Amino acid sequence: MKKIKIAQFGLGPIGLEALKLAATQPWVEIIGAVDKDPSKAGRPLTEVTGLAQLDGLKVSANLEELFRDTQPEVILHTAGSSAAISLEQMRPALELGVSVASTCEELIFPALKAGHLVKEYDGLCRHTGARMVATGVNPGFVMDLLPITMTAVSRAVDSILVERVVNASTRRQPLQAKIGSGQSPEEFRAKLQSGRAGHAGLRESLALLAHAMGWPMDSITEVGEPMIAQHDIKTNFFTVAKGQACGIHQRAVGLSGGVEKIVLDIKMYLDAENPCDHIVIRGRPPLDVTVNGGVAGDDATVASLINIVPRLLSAQPGLHLPIDLPVPRWGFNT
Amino acid sequence: MKKIKIAQFGLGPIGLEALKLAATQPWVEIIGAVDKDPSKAGRPLTEVTGLAQLDGLKVSANLEELFRDTQPEVILHTAGSSAAISLEQMRPALELGVSVASTCEELIFPALKAGHLVKEYDGLCRHTGARMVATGVNPGFVMDLLPITMTAVSRAVDSILVERVVNASTRRQPLQAKIGSGQSPEEFRAKLQSGRAGHAGLRESLALLAHAMGWPMDSITEVGEPMIAQHDIKTNFFTVAKGQACGIHQRAVGLSGGVEKIVLDIKMYLDAENPCDHIVIRGRPPLDVTVNGGVAGDDATVASLINIVPRLLSAQPGLHLPIDLPVPRWGFNT
Numbered sequence: 189m190k191k192i193k194i195a196q197f198g199l200g201p202i203g204l205e206a207l208k209l210a211a212t213q214p215w216v217e218i219i220g221a222v223d224k225d226p227s228k229a230g231r232p233l234t235e236v237t238g239l240a241q242l243d244g245l246k247v248s249a250n251l252e253e254l255f256r257d258t259q260p261e262v263i264l265h266t267a268g269s270s271a272a273i274s275l276e277q278m279r280p281a282l283e284l285g286v287s288v289a290s291t292c293e294e295l296i297f298p299a300l301k302a303g304h305l306v307k308e309y310d311g312l313c314r315h316t317g318a319r320m321v322a323t324g325v326n327p328g329f330v331m332d333l334l335p336i337t338m339t340a341v342s343r344a345v346d347s348i349l350v351e352r353v354v355n356a357s358t359r360r361q362p363l364q365a366k367i368g369s370g371q372s373p374e375e376f377r378a379k380l381q382s383g384r385a386g387h388a389g390l391r392e393s394l395a396l397l398a399h400a401m402g403w404p405m406d407s408i409t410e411v412g413e414p415m416i417a418q419h420d421i422k423t424n425f426f427t428v429a430k431g432q433a434c435g436i437h438q439r440a441v442g443l444s445g446g447v448e449k450i451v452l453d454i455k456m457y458l459d460a461e462n463p464c465d466h467i468v469i470r471g472r473p474p475l476d477v478t479v480n481g482g483v484a485g486d487d488a489t490v491a492s493l494i495n496i497v498p499r500l501l502s503a504q505p506g507l508h509l510p511i512d513l514p515v516p517r518w519g520f521n522t
Numbered sequence: 523m524k525k526i527k528i529a530q531f532g533l534g535p536i537g538l539e540a541l542k543l544a545a546t547q548p549w550v551e552i553i554g555a556v557d558k559d560p561s562k563a564g565r566p567l568t569e570v571t572g573l574a575q576l577d578g579l580k581v582s583a584n585l586e587e588l589f590r591d592t593q594p595e596v597i598l599h600t601a602g603s604s605a606a607i608s609l610e611q612m613r614p615a616l617e618l619g620v621s622v623a624s625t626c627e628e629l630i631f632p633a634l635k636a637g638h639l640v641k642e643y644d645g646l647c648r649h650t651g652a653r654m655v656a657t658g659v660n661p662g663f664v665m666d667l668l669p670i671t672m673t674a675v676s677r678a679v680d681s682i683l684v685e686r687v688v689n690a691s692t693r694r695q696p697l698q699a700k701i702g703s704g705q706s707p708e709e710f711r712a713k714l715q716s717g718r719a720g721h722a723g724l725r726e727s728l729a730l731l732a733h734a735m736g737w738p739m740d741s742i743t744e745v746g747e748p749m750i751a752q753h754d755i756k757t758n759f760f761t762v763a764k765g766q767a768c769g770i771h772q773r774a775v776g777l778s779g780g781v782e783k784i785v786l787d788i789k790m791y792l793d794a795e796n797p798c799d800h801i802v803i804r805g806r807p808p809l810d811v812t813v814n815g816g817v818a819g820d821d822a823t824v825a826s827l828i829n830i831v832p833r834l835l836s837a838q839p840g841l842h843l844p845i846d847l848p849v850p851r852w853g854f855n856t
Contacts, residue, residue, distance in 0.1 A: 342852045344852075400852075477811065488676075
C-alpha cells in the first residue's frame, strides 16, 4: 500500500491526539509537525508525542522550516477557530499544492465569516492542485453533515431541528473550563454575550444546513446562556458550587421568509443527564433520529480529521465544503 | 436555473411516483419515459401519469425509440433488481453518454452478483462520459450508507449491527404481497429458502459495508424465515388469519477472520410494533443510532432517486458506488 505523507500543524491536545491516531493507520506516513510554541519547536517529535516510531523527526517552528526538509501530501491543521487566520496559516502549504484537512470551526462554512477569502483561496487551490476542507464532530458532523445526509431520503424538507446534549463531566479539562465551570453566572453570561466565551461553529453548522437545502436566510441569530449548577458538582478538574455556572446553552435560529427553518440547540454542562444528539426533520417523510449517548467529542473529532484524508485526496483541487466530498467514513478504502 | 433533462425508464408504481416527484422539482425537465408494457407504450404520458404538464410526451417502448426523439441527461431506472439485466437495459443510454440513476437493488454493490460486468460498464461510462449509480432506502441508505457515514467519527470500528423493523401494514399492496401475507408458513418458507421470495439487496448492503470498511469477508450468509401472525390481521389489501405468514425476517451475517463483523437484520411484517432502524457500531467511540419510526419506504425510495441526480452529475464518469458520490442530500444545491 502506498502511504500518504502527513504532517501535523498544531501540537495542542487535539493535534497530539490526531498525530497519535494517524500514527496507528497503516496508510499514513508521518513526516513532520509544526508548532510555533518555543517549548515545542525544535524538539524531537518522539519527546513531544511519546511516539517512539517518530524517531528522527523534529518539531518545526513554521511551515517554511518544515518544507525545507520535506513535503507532505496532507497537513492536518488543528490550530484555531478563525477561518481567516487558518487560511493565512495554510497559505504556504496551499501554494505548494499541499492539501489541508482542518478542525477550524469557521472553515466548516467559510463563506459566513471569511466570505471575502473563499474565492481567492479556492482559486489558489485550483491553481496549485491543493485541496482543503474542514471537518469535526460539532461543527462538521452531528449538527450539520448528519442531518444533511438524512435529507437524502426526503421528498420535501420543511424545517430542521437538532438538539445536542453533552455531559461535560466526561470531557477534558479545557472543555470544562471553556463552558464556564465554577464561574459566577453573571460574569460568564457577560463573556458569552460579548463572544469571549462559548462554543464556536454553531452558526457555521446552521449556514451549512441552509446552503445545502438552498434556503436563503433572512437572519441567523444565536443566543448563549450559562447553565447553572443545581447542586454541588465535583469533576476530575473542577469543583462547582450550587448556583455557579456549570455549562453553556447555545441556540441558533435561522429564519427564511419569516419562518424558523433551522434551529440548533446545544447544551454542554457538567453532570448532564441523557447526553444525546437528536435530529428532527419535518417534511415528507418526517425523520426523527437519535444518537443515543451522543457522539463523544474528542475521540470523534480526531477520528473525523484522519478519516477525511482519503476523501479529500480523491476530490478535485479546491477549497471544499465537507458535504461536497464523497460520503465520509472510517479508514482508507475508497 | 438550467434544468436537467430527465427521462423515466419503467412506469411501475415506483417509476410513476419518481416521475411525479421529479415533475415538482424546479431543476428538472421531464422529456420522456420508457415502458415496454404494451398497455403503456405509445400512450400519452399525461394519460399514464395523470400529470397535465407532461402534455405532448408519449411513452416509448424502448430506449432506441426514446433517443430517436430526444436525449435526456439522466435516466431514472426503476425496472428490476438484477444488476446484470439493469446494466444491459441501460447500455444504449450509457453508450450515448447518458447518465443513469437506478433503484436496482443489486447495483448498490454490483461486484457481488455482476462482478464480471463492473469493469466493462465502468470502462464504457468513462469512455462515453456517462455516470451510473444505484440508490434507495434499503438497500442504499438505512442499512449501508447511513451506518457507513456514522463511521466518519470512528477512531476504530470493530463490528456493525443494523436492525430494521418495518410495519408493512402501512405499505403498498405489492410489498404486503411480497412478504407472504396470508400464505401458509411452510409454503412461504420454501419460497424464501429457494430465493423465489424475500427482500432483495440485504447481501449487497452487507458487501458495501464490508467494502467501505476494507474488511475481506470469509462468507456472507443470509437466512430468511416467515413471520407468523399472532392474531387475525386485516389490512387495506389482505386478511391474514392467526398462524398464517404475515411477513419476513431476514438476517445476513458477514464473517471476517472467523469473527461476525457485520450483522444486518430486517423484519417486515403486518402490524409490526415500534418500527425503527437501529444502528450499533462497536468501536471507539461506540455509536448507537435510532431512526425513530424508521425511514418510511416508498416516499423515501423515490426521494433518494431524485436527490441523487445532482450528485451523480457532479461526479466523474464511471459506474459508481453510492458512497463515492458527494454527501447525498435533498435538492439541487451543490
